[in-house]
Amino acid sequence: MSKGALLERIEGALANDRLREAVKRATNNFRSGKARAVLEYDDWEAMRERARAVRAHTIAHLDYYLAQLAAKVRENGGYVHFASTGEQAVEIVRKIARHYGVKSVAKSKSMVSEEIHLNDALKEDGIEVYETDLGEYIIQLAGETPSHIIGPALHKTREEIAELFAQLEGRTLSTDTPTLTAVARRQLRNVFLTADMGITGCNFAVAETGSVTLVTNEGNGRMVTALPRIVVTLMGMERIVPRLEDLDLLLTMLTRSATGQRATSYTTIFSGPRRDGEKDGPEAFHLVIVDNQRSTILGTEFEEALHCIRCGACLNICPVYRQIGGHAYGWVYSGPIGAVLTPLYRGVEEWGEVALASSLCGACWEACPVKIPLHDMLIGIRRESAERRRTHPFERWIFRGFGWMMHRPGLYRAAQRAGRWLQRPFVRDGRFRWAPAPLSSWLKTRTLPALPSKGFRDLWQSELTKQREPRLAVKAAFGEQREEGRGA
Amino acid sequence: MRVSLFVTCIVDTLYPQVGVSAVRLLRRLGVDVDFPSEQTCCGQPAYNSGYAADARRAAQRLIQAFRDSQWVVGPSGSCVAMVRHLYPKLFQGHPMEREALELAEKTYELSQFIVDVLGVTDMGATFDGVATYHTSCHMTRGLGVKEAPLTLLRNVRGLRLVDLPFAEDCCGFGGTFAVKMASLSTAMADDKLDNVAKTQAQYLLGGDMACLMHLKGRMEKRGMPVNVMHWAELLELATRPDRVDARTLADGEVSAS
Amino acid sequence: MTLKGRGPALDEAHFGGESQEEFLSRIRARLQGAGYVADHPSFPAGPLEDEEQASYEQKAERFMKTLVELGGEAYRAPSREEAFRLIRDLLLHRDVKGVLTSGGDWSQCRAILEEAGIAVESWDEVAFSHGEADRELARADRWGAGLLWADYAVAELGSIAVLSSPRQGRSVSLVPPLMIALIAPEALVERRRTVLRHVAALAKERGVPSSLTLITGPSRSADIENDLSIGVHGPGQVIAILVEGS
Structure with a gap:
């Protein structure tokens, strides 16, 4: 991917008014829901800190908890597979499908499956794959990819959705929500009842009991784990909690941060195949634990990116995401967490520039329920890009010069003076009317003030240093006490 | 009490009046001000773009410039956040680490210094007008200073401070972001300015000239008739002795000494 | 094509x-x-460990209020018999012709419902292997409602918790468009954490149940232009009845 591609996608998104309106509406709903939710807790900050500690502890002992999880899943009658790469994960699922003679698959949301392009691989094997989350179903019909972790189809208008459903049903449809929902319910109910295999993602695995937790509002997570005969769960290796009761806090942080809900309509904690005497639930359960570059982050300054619980709060609050939506980020993860994960998973060399899609405002870090310092990490990715010489040579030269000049006050002052002279031909009414690239892009949409004839240090020397000011009679105590306190 | 002014390169070069206002305000509060002339830039543009080594070169100069200062005060949330919160990281394991930590500890943003250190919340200022305030991200989130400038402004008699809707949203400046992602940056500015327009304020105030340069630049292109200034400039005007009129004197609330 | 059986353990x-x-x-x-030391993790202790404190009355009020806010319905019945009559009235009102029951004793209820002309099938009686599941469940229309005894109800969330077992099928609370859960006083707890702790203890004792589901209001989605829609896949109507008295 080239820089041109990122900018092109951003420009494309900015030119799409309908998309921008939809993204703003959805993210406003999500974030105001979250803001209201947080007000219900007087100890939200303590909860964030606790959630961070739980995630940090879990990741610091990830090998221990994964081993415990695997043992428990097997104890419960399930099978566990480990995939170091996306290719391995795809191969495992294909072999499972082949083993059971699977013809059709009902899927509930899985970001890992998006990472590894699972659906395409299964289709190559002649297997029908149906996404069953309504949003995922819509974008699958449209042949698109999710644009938001929580609202994959938030960029689609109801007219577009009605059009997709109309093709499916072979009749024209009204665009009201109940009509469209009813179509999806009917179509997908049939899928649930006939699919041979269910594939799920994993919000949290529980090491203590060998369970997989799915949160959904629609109930598709339950359907997929209750009705098909075989269930396969794909989990990123970091998506685990030690104990069942740890779910309480993390589920609260997840749903409160995602949509503001106290809990989603369904929290499904399933633990392997149906037990003897049970009449529904899968007959076989396979858990696929996927690394796919995650272990390369362990032990680095980016490790906390593995703490992410995929709530989407950083997307909803991000002023960049809110302008351009998810697709502009170029891969399955978008928003600030995507701008960090994508280069880490897919290589800084090729994808480091995604970290430029941020103004470093820090809203993501403030919104994150597990306190991931995303803004620091975005700078970290930029640093990696620069150190690997993936940035533009001109830019490297500029900053080399910057460091050199700022280290030498005489040179800095000389540059100020030179600037005042050199700018003359390009200045009118105290504003630049022309500037060289890359400053020229500023001037396209904004004015830029010219350097005034005297800078601060000139004023200081010529007049300010000698001036005296009348003292205000202010009410509050003076800071002498504080000063003494510092022992200054 | 003596304070060294950390003027910041943008104020030094483009907005000297902000530095002048800072000096006058501090002096009016009885603080002696000096200006170590060796200071240049805190290094943030390089740091944020991923050039840590180049940023360190600039930062070393700043550390040296303020080596003998007791208090360092700057009229920028962003630059002060860089010194206070990012220098310790930038100099981790570096021979100058101890000095970097010392500077971080003694550096304050101007409103933070006035409110938290001097303990002054009401400067007895008077200014007629309607203003709204842009909370810059690095001041609030980076530095953690949310209330100090607002406290000072709320205590200006005659000034009506209107809440800016979605004040916590970034204005889109973001350093080199404003140039590298110019249209995105502009779209963000437009959202911010739409909200500014809703307040019907005559003045847009802020504590970071970089954000204000970006917003003012966009306003001029859009033809928005709003005055943009640093809150310190307004406070300086509002505490000028010749502005202290009979009315406020009669109230006995303020007097020039 | 038929699926191969569960068979012997796989490699x-x-x-x-x-x-x-x-x-x-x-x-x-x-x-x-x-x-990191990865051998014997000791879990970080936290400040958020407050235990159950609420009285039954407080829990009942909170549970009902919360569930109703979520779009569910909640009632209190002074006895089992009253609860069953309430169910009958609710079903008749909705013109439900047949129901599926699971978990606990429904014999008395069955008599009341059948007298009112509502067909009752028990999860114990429903026999289907997977080959037939499609057909059986596809005819789920004959079950206008699923009736069950909740294993737990969570006051703070308005959630109904169901543990899978041979007598408690997952489909009962999932496939029909209406779900009615009866809640015994001892099943009502203040916090979700209590449920999770109970189940963890249960798991240590005799293995973890194959599934624990918390149902919090009706099925919903906001995937079409962020507009709320109800009853996407799971039941669109959720009714809880707190069964009090002996």
């Missing part, structure tokens, strides 16, 4: 991928490189 290695040892040792090497 995981047959499906490819990496061995557990290789996979975990890569992680271990990284973690040890970062200086």
